Amino acid sequence: MSQPPLVAAAASDSGLSGVRPSFGKVLVFGVGLIGGSFALALKAAAEVEEIVGFGRSLGSLKEALALGIIDRVGANAAQEAMDADLILIATPVGAIGEALARIAPTLGANTVVTDAGSTKSDVVAIARAVLGERSGQFVPAHPIAGAENSGAAAARAELYRGRKVVITPLAENSAAALARVRAAWAACGADLRELTPARHDEVFAAVSHLPHLLSFALVHDLALRDEHDTFFTYAASGFRDFTRIAASHPEMWRDICLANRAALLGELDRYRAELDDLRAALQAGDGDRLQAVFDVARRARRAWAEGAGAEVAASTPAATPHIAS
Numbered sequence: 001m002s003q004p005p006l007v008a009a010a011a012s013d014s015g016l017s018g019v020r021p022s023f024g025k026v027l028v029f030g031v032g033l034i035g036g037s038f039a040l041a042l043k044a045a046a047e048v049e050e051i052v053g054f055g056r057s058l059g060s061l062k063e064a065l066a067l068g069i070i071d072r073v074g075a076n077a078a079q080e081a082m083d084a085d086l087i088l089i090a091t092p093v094g095a096i097g098e099a100l101a102r103i104a105p106t107l108g109a110n111t112v113v114t115d116a117g118s119t120k121s122d123v124v125a126i127a128r129a130v131l132g133e134r135s136g137q138f139v140p141a142h143p144i145a146g147a148e149n150s151g152a153a154a155a156r157a158e159l160y161r162g163r164k165v166v167i168t169p170l171a172e173n174s175a176a177a178l179a180r181v182r183a184a185w186a187a188c189g190a191d192l193r194e195l196t197p198a199r200h201d202e203v204f205a206a207v208s209h210l211p212h213l214l215s216f217a218l219v220h221d222l223a224l225r226d227e228h229d230t231f232f233t234y235a236a237s238g239f240r241d242f243t244r245i246a247a248s249h250p251e252m253w254r255d256i257c258l259a260n261r262a263a264l265l266g267e268l269d270r271y272r273a274e275l276d277d278l279r280a281a282l283q284a285g286d287g288d289r290l291q292a293v294f295d296v297a298r299r300a301r302r303a304w305a306e307g308a309g310a311e312v313a314a315s316t317p318a319a320t321p322h323i324a325s
């Protein structure tokens with residue numbers, strides 16, 4: 001790396017000439033919200049010379065070109081991978097293996113590869129299978145920033161500023177490869193964290209994948225009712241908050257749910273047990289129990305929103321064995 005990214009950005013902002021960007025040629029596979037925002041952020045930080053986009057549809061790549069997100073539409077991934085400095089794979093997780101397969105045979109010895117997938121154990125497994133002895137060049141990542149909107153038109157340079165990006169390094173990553181990928185995400189303004197792939201998937205099953213599944217389920221159930229218009233007419237801001245994420249991309253979420261199926265099933269079972277507990281309290285007219293659960297949840301939610309983390313002691317007396325365990 002020629003310069004620490006933010007130093008180089010500051011130098012270029014202040015008008016100093018002769019400071020080279022940290023990355024020459026960057027390939028982005030999947031130039032949508034996440035890939036497009038990464039491209040725009042590297043450009044805004046003056047950390048890249050050229051961004052070449054690859055994707056499934058020429059139409060969306062042309063849109064990304066017109067929006068100034070990429071500099072060229074790539075035609076030959078294998079050829080471009082030979083001398084790329086950095087490659088980001090930002091397709092739905094089910095397509096990451098296919099993108100890796102396109103670059104694997106010709107991947108340059110000094111090229112580093114990262115991804116943005118919402119799941120990590122499956123991505124690591126496919127990367128090792130496809131890249132073989134080159135898997136050390138792949139440093140997995142997951143930006144915890146996004147939205148229910150998708151596509152290149154939703155991309156913005158500021159998306160990652162101050163937001164966490166979880167890196168799940170591999171034992172075979174060299175210190176240099178890890179540093180290059182960390183530098184790229186840091187140049188986007190991210191707050192870098194590290195987890196193992198397995199721990200990552202457990203955590204995100206609970207705080208991201210399950211909430212999306214629940215939101216899709218609620219809206220699906222209402223949408224299929226005969227008088228769904230009446231329900232939606234009267235839905236207020238609580239419904240809006242709970243269901244915003246049900247407007248997320250169905251294909252992307254299909255892939256995430258399937259990729260993290262084991263952890264998600266575990267979280268779903270816990271949630272069902274929680275619902276059973278609340279149902280039993282409701283049926284028994286046990287207002288104390290309802291209020292005790294709501295009180296713990298309210299304090300945890302408020303502490304989290306205030307940035308203190310959810311460190312409220314779970315002091316609710318357990319009504320059922322599953323809560324006590």
Ligand SMILES: NC(=O)C1=CN([C@@H]2O[C@H](COP(=O)(O)OP(=O)(O)OC[C@H]3O[C@@H](n4cnc5c(N)ncnc54)[C@H](O)[C@@H]3O)[C@@H](O)[C@H]2O)C=CC1
Nearest residue numbers: 030032033034055056091092093095117118146147150151
């Ligand atoms: N949307 C979000 O809030 C977040 C998404 N992610 C992850 O980032 C990745 C991308 O998500 P978004 O940018 O939101 O989706 P998006 O739908 O905005 O962009 C995905 C892009 O990948 C392209 N694509 C789809 N299948 C492909 C294939 N087989 N080969 C090549 N290109 C293909 C699409 O044409 C599109 O341009 C996913 O893996 C997702 O799990 C991670 C963090 C947040």
Ligand SMILES: O=C(O)C(=O)Cc1ccc(O)cc1
Nearest residue numbers: 118143144145146147148245
């Ligand atoms: O829209 C939202 O609030 C999100 O939760 C965005 C999001 C979606 C997928 C991820 O892996 C990370 C963040």
